[in-house]
Amino acid sequence: MMNGDLNIMVAGEAGQGMQTIGVILGKVFVRGGCDVFASQDNMSRIRGGHNFFQIRVSHELVRTSSMPLHILIALNGESVQLHRQEVVLNGVILFDSEKSHVSEEDNRYLGMPLERLALEQGGNKIFSNSVAIGATLAILGWDFKNLENYLSEYFSIKADMVEGNIKAARAGFEDALIRSNRYSGPKPLPQESRAKMFLTGHEAVALGALTAGCQFMSAYPMSPSTSIMMFLAGNADEFDMVVEQAEDEIAAINMAIGASYAGIRSMTATSGGGFSLMVEAFGLAAISETPLVVIDAQRPGPATGLPTRTEQADLLFVLHASQDEFPRVIFAPGTAREAFYQTIKAFEIADKYQVPVVVLTDQCLADSYFTEDRFNISGIQINRYLLSEGEVNSLKKYKRYQITESGISPRAIPGAFGFEVAADSHEHDEDGHITEDAYIRKEMVEKRFRKMKGLTKEISLPKQIGNQEGDLLLVGWGSTYGAMAEAIEILNSDGIAVKGMYFNELWPFPAKQVSEVLNEANKWAVVENNYTAQLARLSQMELQKKPDGHILKYTGRPFMPEEIVDAFRREVLG
Amino acid sequence: MTITIKDFENDVPMAWCPGCGNFSILNALKQALVELELKSHEIVLVSGIGQAAKLPHYLKCNFFNGLHGRSLPVATAIRIANSDLPVIVIGGDGDTYGEGGNHFMHALRRNINFTLITHNNQVFGLTQGQASPTTERGFVTRVQTHGVFLNPLNPVTVAIAFESPFVARGFAGDIIHLTGLIKEAITTKGFALVDVFQPCVSYDRIHTFQWYKDRVYNLNDDGHDTQDLMAAIIKSKEWGNRIPTGIFYKNSESLTFEQQSLVLKDGPPLVKRKHDPTKVEKLIDSFL
Numbered sequence: 025m026m027n028g029d030l031n032i033m034v035a036g037e038a039g040q041g042m043q044t045i046g047v048i049l050g051k052v053f054v055r056g057g058c059d060v061f062a063s064q065d066n067m068s069r070i071r072g073g074h075n076f077f078q079i080r081v082s083h084e085l086v087r088t089s090s091m092p093l094h095i096l097i098a099l100n101g102e103s104v105q106l107h108r109q110e111v112v113l114n115g116v117i118l119f120d121s122e123k124s125h126v127s128e129e130d131n132r133y134l135g136m137p138l139e140r141l142a143l144e145q146g147g148n149k150i151f152s153n154s155v156a157i158g159a160t161l162a163i164l165g166w167d168f169k170n171l172e173n174y175l176s177e178y179f180s181i182k183a184d185m186v187e188g189n190i191k192a193a194r195a196g197f198e199d200a201l202i203r204s205n206r207y208s209g210p211k212p213l214p215q216e217s218r219a220k221m222f223l224t225g226h227e228a229v230a231l232g233a234l235t236a237g238c239q240f241m242s243a244y245p246m247s248p249s250t251s252i253m254m255f256l257a258g259n260a261d262e263f264d265m266v267v268e269q270a271e272d273e274i275a276a277i278n279m280a281i282g283a284s285y286a287g288i289r290s291m292t293a294t295s296g297g298g299f300s301l302m303v304e305a306f307g308l309a310a311i312s313e314t315p316l317v318v319i320d321a322q323r324p325g326p327a328t329g330l331p332t333r334t335e336q337a338d339l340l341f342v343l344h345a346s347q348d349e350f351p352r353v354i355f356a357p358g359t360a361r362e363a364f365y366q367t368i369k370a371f372e373i374a375d376k377y378q379v380p381v382v383v384l385t386d387q388c389l390a391d392s393y394f395t396e397d398r399f400n401i402s403g404i405q406i407n408r409y410l411l412s413e414g415e416v417n418s419l420k421k422y423k424r425y426q427i428t429e430s431g432i433s434p435r436a437i438p439g440a441f442g443f444e445v446a447a448d449s450h451e452h453d454e455d456g457h458i459t460e461d462a463y464i465r466k467e468m469v470e471k472r473f474r475k476m477k478g479l480t481k482e483i484s485l486p487k488q489i490g491n492q493e494g495d496l497l498l499v500g501w502g503s504t505y506g507a508m509a510e511a512i513e514i515l516n517s518d519g520i521a522v523k524g525m526y527f528n529e530l531w532p533f534p535a536k537q538v539s540e541v542l543n544e545a546n547k548w549a550v551v552e553n554n555y556t557a558q559l560a561r562l563s564q565m566e567l568q569k570k571p572d573g574h575i576l577k578y579t580g581r582p583f584m585p586e587e588i589v590d591a592f593r594r595e596v597l598g
Numbered sequence: 599m600t601i602t603i604k605d606f607e608n609d610v611p612m613a614w615c616p617g618c619g620n621f622s623i624l625n626a627l628k629q630a631l632v633e634l635e636l637k638s639h640e641i642v643l644v645s646g647i648g649q650a651a652k653l654p655h656y657l658k659c660n661f662f663n664g665l666h667g668r669s670l671p672v673a674t675a676i677r678i679a680n681s682d683l684p685v686i687v688i689g690g691d692g693d694t695y696g697e698g699g700n701h702f703m704h705a706l707r708r709n710i711n712f713t714l715i716t717h718n719n720q721v722f723g724l725t726q727g728q729a730s731p732t733t734e735r736g737f738v739t740r741v742q743t744h745g746v747f748l749n750p751l752n753p754v755t756v757a758i759a760f761e762s763p764f765v766a767r768g769f770a771g772d773i774i775h776l777t778g779l780i781k782e783a784i785t786t787k788g789f790a791l792v793d794v795f796q797p798c799v800s801y802d803r804i805h806t807f808q809w810y811k812d813r814v815y816n817l818n819d820d821g822h823d824t825q826d827l828m829a830a831i832i833k834s835k836e837w838g839n840r841i842p843t844g845i846f847y848k849n850s851e852s853l854t855f856e857q858q859s860l861v862l863k864d865g866p867p868l869v870k871r872k873h874d875p876t877k878v879e880k881l882i883d884s885f886l
Contacts, residue, residue: 219886220886221882221885221886222885223885227885231878231881231882231885234877234878234881235875235878237873239679239868239871240675240678240679240868242671242675259881260861261860261861262877262881263877264861264865264868264871265861266678266859266861266862266868268674268675268678270671270704271700271701271703271704272700274668274671275668275670275671275700275701275704276671278664278665278668278671278672278675279671279672279674279675279678280675281664281672281675282644282662282664282671282672282673282674282675282676282679283675283676283678283679285662285672285676286642286675286676286679286680286683286869287679287680287869288679288868288869290675290679304665305664305665305668308664308665308668312662312664398882398883398886399882401875401878401879401882404875406873437680437869438639438642438660438676438680438683439639439640439642439660439680439682439683441639442639443639444638444639444658444659444660444661445660446660446661446662446663447661447662447663447664448661448663449647449663449664449665450663456661457610457655458613458652458655458663
């Protein structure tokens with residue numbers, strides 16, 4: 025975070041290409057050595073409405089969007105009206121002077137015939153987005169070469185598009201250059217830096233799945249989870265993977281379980297409503313002890329709710345999902361980097377303990393772009409924890425659900441050896457056959473729950489952030505990480521001794537360590553995108569500890585750091 | 599080493615009613631496996647919940663006994679993961695056509711190479727005799743107290759309408775015929791349905807073994823052309839004093855899921871393919 029950070033918004037109606045402009049700009053900035061965070065705010069429709077893509081550019085690490093805006097790229101008149109209040113006085117509002125009608129005088133206005141320049145210089149009015157991109161970089165004092173190189177690469181798969189886009193971008197660049205002195209806001213310039221990745225949270229999840237050797241994904245499209253399926257489908261051929269669009273979420277999860285039983289790593293992804301349909305089969309994975317990774321991209325509201333918005337209200341749902349009791353694991357990454365490595369870990373844990381693992385994401389993580397150091401996979405090993413040939417040779421009789429000390433029974437895949445492999449949804453004996461025997465039932469419940477001991481050791485402890493001397497504590501989880509971390513920085517720089525505890529692995533709950541941190545704090549508050557403060561309720565359940573303050577937001581929009589700062593002053597400092 | 603019925607036997611106590619048609623279907627399936635020389639550890643039986651769905655426990659094999667109605671998605675993915683393993687799905691009419699009705703339709707669409715054997719007794723046995731999707735109109739139960747007035751689902755007609763590779767109906771009272779149907783279903787490339795009349799001895803006093811014996815005939819003895827889609831549909835609707843069993847329809851031209859999937863059509867089964875981390879490195883680089 026830095027005062028010199030630049031905030032750009034690209035706004036318009038669905039279908040106008042805000043994301044294309046945003047991603048190209050973001051990528052050019054990242055290639056130019058800047059750190060970029062970009063978030064998306066979309067309505068649940070295909071065309072029309074009002075959407076925006078917000079980019080923050082810095083020379084330091086940025087993990088969240090911030091306000092006010094310095095440059096507004098308004099692709100229609102409505103966007104000018106909706107967002108001009110958010111633009112600083114020395115900022116710029118770029119719009120199509122021939123298409124968008126703006127009535128008032130405003131010295132921030134930079135009207136430009138975007139479509140006409142695209143048509144005249146590039147040969148097609150669809151290149152108008154490139155005109156806007158060129159203009160933006162001219163205003164910021166960047167060299168056109170930065171853009172030209174990236175545009176050639178971006179459009180390289182559509183070779184006929186390269187020249188027109190570059191010409192259009194140059195037209196916008198030159199037109200804005202003459203008037204660029206109008207802008208006197210932050211100008212983060214290119215600097216030398218290591219090459220960094222620019223990707224969304226869900227791209228990172230999907231990349232993690234491919235790294236983990238996931239070979240099967242079944243899902244039913246549901247916002248905001250669908251981006252995972254689409255990314256995997258686009259890479260499936262190359263990675264010997266099958267991505268199957270199931271007839272419903274119930275089929276999706278049952279397919280994922282079937283593929284896992286047959287011996288390949290598999291996953292499904294959905295949102296809360298779809299997970300509601302999956303709940304029975306979630307229990308099937310548990311009792312049949314079939315490894316399974318489920319991504320729940322949470323969204324606000326029961327039933328349909330707000331499909332394209334963000335919320336963190338499924339934590340206690342996934343913790344208790346399905347009848348009866350069984351061990352499970354819950355992760356909630358807060359950055360693209362965490363999403364990548366935790367997805368890999370989810371597959372590893374699922375295989376090692378033969379349990380279902382849920383990775384909670386949400387729109388805020390899913391669709392936001394993060395700047396990350398290149399992911400390093402050299403140390404990653406894929407362990408399947410299956411019976412080896414040697415172990416098989418020393419077996420007297422294979423028992424799929426053998427009672428063991430660790431609770432983990434020997435797993436083989438059907439057809440691999442000269443014996444049969446069972447999987448059963450009933451309570452079963454060691455061979456996997458139906459039983460109602462009271463003693464065996466008790467033994468099996470206890471066997472499955474013995475896995476908790478091992479699982480508890482696998483869980484990473486919550487991260488400690490901010491001023492470690494502080495006796496005030498903010499506690500959060502998942503995608504609120506960025507806003508919370510920045511709020512703590514702001515408070516620390518204002519001389520308030522606050523630190524943060526941030527969870528990205530929530531279950532099994534690391535009770536002992538959390539208790540120690542909470543005991544040290546004079547006062548603590550939770551930061552959550554939900555109404556009932558679910559992490560606070562979890563800590564009450566596990567530790568009988570109640571927070572002193574609740575910083576909660578359930579508008580379907582992510583936290584801004586400033587909101588957390590204000591709420592903290594009110595709720596905790598009083 | 600010759601495979602015999604003994605190779606498929608285990609000592610799991612059975613929970614079926616004495617005289618149930620399930621026993622005959624189990625015997626026919628075992629006989630078919632023996633005749634096809636399949637080994638117990640090289641096949642997978644998949645089932646849901648119900649009396650019929652317990653069958654995989656009574657036959658030595660790899661099995662996945664999952665949730666009520668959800669056998670078909672599980673079977674689908676087992677085939678996708680390992681196309682070396684023959685998969686046979688076993689279920690009752692409530693399991694397969696009621697709770698799993700949507701999956702049945704989509705399994706027909708997907709045309710994955712496995713066999714579905716439905717023990718169709720027109721009744722929910724395990725929950726004490728309620729109507730199933732295939733129950734005849736007028737049948738009175740303790741829930742359908744005025745008799746069923748919903749139209750029954752005819753799975754054979756539905757499967758033919760999807761132009762499935764193999765659509766047959768058997769009768770638990772004719773094990774030899776049923777064995778032949780199961781054998782041909784298993785060797786068929788693509789989705790094969792064997793819907794089996796299996797009288798419920800506990801909850802259906804009307805559709806008894808004798809009731810069926812008096813009515814069923816083998817339509818393949820009657821000069822039926824199994825390539826003729828419309829003739830197959832018409833035959834599938836025949837119900838009354840004469841009820842056809844046998845092979846209604848065969849479509850040798852339909853392409854399976856496995857044959858059409860770019861990933862699956864060539865090379866070893868997915869489960870035998872090696873992970874290549876260099877491909878991941880390349881993909882990671884594409885985000886720089």
